[in-house]
Amino acid sequence: MKVLTNILNSKYFLWLLLGLPAVGLINAWRAEELFYGEVIHITGEFSTRLLMLAMAITPLRLMFSKARWPNWLLHRRRYLGVASFGYALLHTWVYLDRKASLALIVEEAADFAMWTGWVAFLIFIVLATTSNDASVRALRRTWKKIHRWVYVAALLVFAHWIFVAFDFIPGLIHFAILLCLEIYRLWKRGKLKRHAT
Numbered sequence: 001m002k003v004l005t006n007i008l009n010s011k012y013f014l015w016l017l018l019g020l021p022a023v024g025l026i027n028a029w030r031a032e033e034l035f036y037g038e039v040i041h042i043t044g045e046f047s048t049r050l051l052m053l054a055m056a057i058t059p060l061r062l063m064f065s066k067a068r069w070p071n072w073l074l075h076r077r078r079y080l081g082v083a084s085f086g087y088a089l090l091h092t093w094v095y096l097d098r099k100a101s102l103a104l105i106v107e108e109a110a111d112f113a114m115w116t117g118w119v120a121f122l123i124f125i126v127l128a129t130t131s132n133d134a135s136v137r138a139l140r141r142t143w144k145k146i147h148r149w150v151y152v153a154a155l156l157v158f159a160h161w162i163f164v165a166f167d168f169i170p171g172l173i174h175f176a177i178l179l180c181l182e183i184y185r186l187w188k189r190g191k192l193k194r195h196a197t
Contacts, residue, residue: 018083039094047087048157052178054080059181062188078131085128088121113163120156123149
């Protein structure tokens with residue numbers, strides 16, 4: 001039992017768990033077992049769902065204050081966030097590989113459905129590169145201000161998903177779930193502050 005607990009708590013096991021789908025997707029894409037639309041769809045959903053999970057941890061901790069698993073997730077939030085960026089990077093790489101034309105990429109980037117994704121990706125780069133202890137120490141209070149941009153990135157991600165997809169309903173449902181969790185977080189935090197006062 002202790003060995004199993006150690007494995008589940010290992011960051012290497014978590015990275016393996018988060019990275020295995022990416023390895024499978026890359027191999028399938030190169031072997032042409034999955035077509036472009038499938039890879040784009042799967043990588044986009046993986047990235048979005050990992051982002052949602054990372055953002056949902058605080059509301060879940062407030063919702064299940066006596067449970068242990070939200071705290072387990074909290075100590076691994078950074079890994080989830082970086083993994084979300086990793087799948088966004090793979091999503092972008094597949095898109096660029098498919099288009100293979102700078103003129104076409106720039107032309108498509110002018111469309112609302114596309115530039116929302118590009119801006120979100122740029123924010124992800126900043127968040128991912130500062131998701132380490134050295135950045136926390138160096139940036140101090142500024143680090144939190146930078147990482148609050150995750151909310152802007154999330155809005156852009158969902159706008160990108162909803163407007164670029166053939167079926168916008170799944171993106172809308174995911175957005176509604178995260179929105180409800182964030183509304184709960186704000187309400188609960190406000191309630192706790194009023195109670196403390």
